[in-house]
Amino acid sequence: AQTVTQSQPEMSVQEAETVTLSCTYDTSENNYYLFWYKQPPSRQMILVIRQEAYKQQNATENRFSVNFQKAAKSFSLKISDSQLGDTAMYFCAFMSLDFNKFYFGSGTKLNVKP
Amino acid sequence: GAVVSQHPSWVICKSGTSVKIECRSLDFQATTMFWYRQFPKQSLMLMATSNEGSKATYEQGVEKDKFLINHASLTLSTLTVTSAHPEDSSFYICSARDPGPQAAGNTIYFGEGSWLTVV
Numbered sequence: 001a002q003t004v005t006q007s008q009p010e011m012s013v014q015e016a017e018t019v020t021l022s023c024t025y026d027t028s029e030n031n032y033y034l035f036w037y038k039q040p041p042s043r044q045m046i047l048v049i050r051q052e053a054y055k056q057q058n059a060t061e062n063r064f065s066v067n068f069q070k071a072a073k074s075f076s077l078k079i080s081d082s083q084l085g086d087t088a089m090y091f092c093a094f095m096s097l098d099f100n101k102f103y104f105g106s107g108t109k110l111n112v113k114p
Numbered sequence: 115g116a117v118v119s120q121h122p123s124w125v126i127c128k129s130g131t132s133v134k135i136e137c138r139s140l141d142f143q144a145t146t147m148f149w150y151r152q153f154p155k156q157s158l159m160l161m162a163t164s165n166e167g168s169k170a171t172y173e174q175g176v177e178k179d180k181f182l183i184n185h186a187s188l189t190l191s192t193l194t195v196t197s198a199h200p201e202d203s204s205f206y207i208c209s210a211r212d213p214g215p216q217a218a219g220n221t222i223y224f225g226e227g228s229w230l231t232v233v
Binding site for chain 1: 145146148150152156157158159160163165171205207209211220222224226227
């Protein structure tokens with residue numbers, strides 16, 4: 001069974017600085033999808049970034065980038081130039097290649113301080 | 115952009131009654147839909163995966179007779195909580211997969227979630 005682990009329940013960062021959120025996962029599959037989602041107090045899930053396991057190049061989306069280490073089964077999220085609006089819960093997620101499993105980690109609460 | 119609508123946003127029901135939550139994909143055909151339960155300050159727990167026209171696949175520990183999931187069309191999946199009890203009170207979220215065109219397909223969209231309170 002696939003599992004997703006986020007070992008940092010809560011993190012803080014000063015506005016404009018950089019922060020990295022950790023995620024590891026366990027799977028026996030060779031190809032799959034990985035995601036980072038943001039959940040603000042409204043509870044709406046917002047896609048931050050996505051990575052296909054067959055792609056070696058790390059995904060980037062503006063201030064957000066990932067460090068995908070397939071062999072280590074690690075998928076960390078780096079947020080550069082942190083903004084107050086980045087304050088939210090961040091969830092790492094794994095999806096199987098057949099799209100029938102979509103699991104989330106326990107989440108990291110990120111506080112961006114002014 | 116593509117939207118998933120979840121209804122109702124809030125529902126209060128009496129213990130012992132059943133309540134239905136709908137999840138609709140508004141402008142795409144969702145071949146797969148996922149149902150989650152989220153307790154306060156906790157993660158999204160996958161309850162089941164539903165594919166259109168077939169029975170839902172439930173995660174271990176989820177009672178399929180209590181949480182009935184139906185995916186009768188490519189745009190609608192429903193979760194029915196039968197004989198609800200206070201411990202079923204929670205935030206329920208659905209998500210839907212849009213296979214889309216090859217280049218940008220397999221995008222997941224989330225509903226707004228439904229707060230269920232059983233009294």
